[in-house]
Amino acid sequence: MGRMEAAVVGLGKMGSALARRLLDRGLAVTVYNRHPEAAADLVRAGASAAPRLADVWLGARVAMSFLADDEALTQVYLGSGGLVESAPQGAVLVEMSTVSPVASGAVARAATQRGLHYVRCPVSGNPGVLSAGELTLIVSGDDASVQAARPYLEHVGPRLYHVGSQEEARVVKLAVNAMLAASAQMLAETITLTEASGVPRAVFLDVLAGSAMGSPFVRYKTPSLLERRYDATFTTAMLLKDLRLAEDVAASARAPMPVTEVVTQLAEASCDEGLGDLDFIALLPHLQKLAGRPTDIPLS
Numbered sequence: 001m002g003r004m005e006a007a008v009v010g011l012g013k014m015g016s017a018l019a020r021r022l023l024d025r026g027l028a029v030t031v032y033n034r035h036p037e038a039a040a041d042l043v044r045a046g047a048s049a050a051p052r053l054a055d056v057w058l059g060a061r062v063a064m065s066f067l068a069d070d071e072a073l074t075q076v077y078l079g080s081g082g083l084v085e086s087a088p089q090g091a092v093l094v095e096m097s098t099v100s101p102v103a104s105g106a107v108a109r110a111a112t113q114r115g116l117h118y119v120r121c122p123v124s125g126n127p128g129v130l131s132a133g134e135l136t137l138i139v140s141g142d143d144a145s146v147q148a149a150r151p152y153l154e155h156v157g158p159r160l161y162h163v164g165s166q167e168e169a170r171v172v173k174l175a176v177n178a179m180l181a182a183s184a185q186m187l188a189e190t191i192t193l194t195e196a197s198g199v200p201r202a203v204f205l206d207v208l209a210g211s212a213m214g215s216p217f218v219r220y221k222t223p224s225l226l227e228r229r230y231d232a233t234f235t236t237a238m239l240l241k242d243l244r245l246a247e248d249v250a251a252s253a254r255a256p257m258p259v260t261e262v263v264t265q266l267a268e269a270s271c272d273e274g275l276g277d278l279d280f281i282a283l284l285p286h287l288q289k290l291a292g293r294p295t296d297i298p299l300s
């Protein structure tokens with residue numbers, strides 16, 4: 001049997017980690033990014049770069065994408081020369097970004113009309129988690145499409161939750177990120193509270209990790225919180241995007257999300273303060289400033 005072939009579209013933090021993971025697992029990988037320079041390191045590692053989006057189908061029948069937002073999704077999938085228009089019949093589209101059910105639904109309809117498999121597969125984790133093959137995959141789509149995608153997804157995530165046949169995975173992912181945002185805000189609040197009361201951060205985080213509130217999230221954020229590092233695995237701007245999407249879904253579902261509304265305002269204020277490109281845990285320096293306390297990083 002020949003090597004499994006896959007295309008990866010969107011070579012930002014997550015897409016680059018995905019392409020590298022698939023290469024490490026022995027797949028033949030074709031990559032495409034709007035700004036092609038992002039492909040250079042991956043080509044050196046053995047990937048083939050497609051000069052145009054439609055060319056990804058020369059090397060693969062399965063394309064996996066990690067794109068910033070609804071606008072990027074719509075351009076890449078539904079634009080002229082985009083993935084839906086150019087895909088060969090029976091091709092498999094595995095869309096892994098965090099986007100709205102509305103934008104994803106439009107892609108689903110176009111893909112179905114062309115006889116393509118469309119799998120929504122937003123993920124929980126970050127580039128490091130992806131590189132370790134430990135992503136949590138939240139999947140929706142019809143059984144045949146999910147079955148077709150499964151051998152590829154098994155290379156990146158040991159946990160695959162098939163939660164429905166349509167846009168359910170998009171909603172579940174937004175719900176998870178609403179929890180993530182509230183947890184990040186609570187970490188910021190409790191670190192600020194305990195430090196203001198003279199408890200060293202390392203002591204508090206140690207107690208938290210050992211408490212009923214200890215979680216993978218608290219554990220993986222601990223080293224950067226101790227080192228006051230704010231380089232992004234997932235930016236504050238992306239978190240704000242997800243909170244706004246969650247609010248839209250909540251409005252359509254008539255599901256009150258009062259905590260999410262407050263965290264959205266705090267994330268907006270953090271972005272306005274210039275923290276949008278930093279890691280989303282930059283909710284902490286924003287709160288430190290509100291508290292009139294020394295901030296982990298200089299703020300204007």
Ligand SMILES: NC(=O)c1ccc[n+]([C@@H]2O[C@H](COP(=O)([O-])OP(=O)(O)OC[C@H]3O[C@@H](n4cnc5c(N)ncnc54)[C@H](OP(=O)(O)O)[C@@H]3O)[C@@H](O)[C@H]2O)c1
Pocket residue numbers: 009010011012013014015033034035038066067068069071072073075076096097098099123124125126127233234235238242
């Ligand atoms: N980072 C995480 O920890 C994490 C975890 C779970 C889920 N996610 C989700 O995964 C997705 C990607 O996140 P990321 O952190 O990898 O983001 P990122 O580093 O900002 O990468 C965004 C990607 O989208 C592409 N893009 C943006 N606008 C585009 C457009 N109009 N047309 C074509 N391509 C466009 C960018 O291409 P250019 O290079 O050309 O700009 C880049 O490849 C997001 O939906 C995010 O919410 C991220």
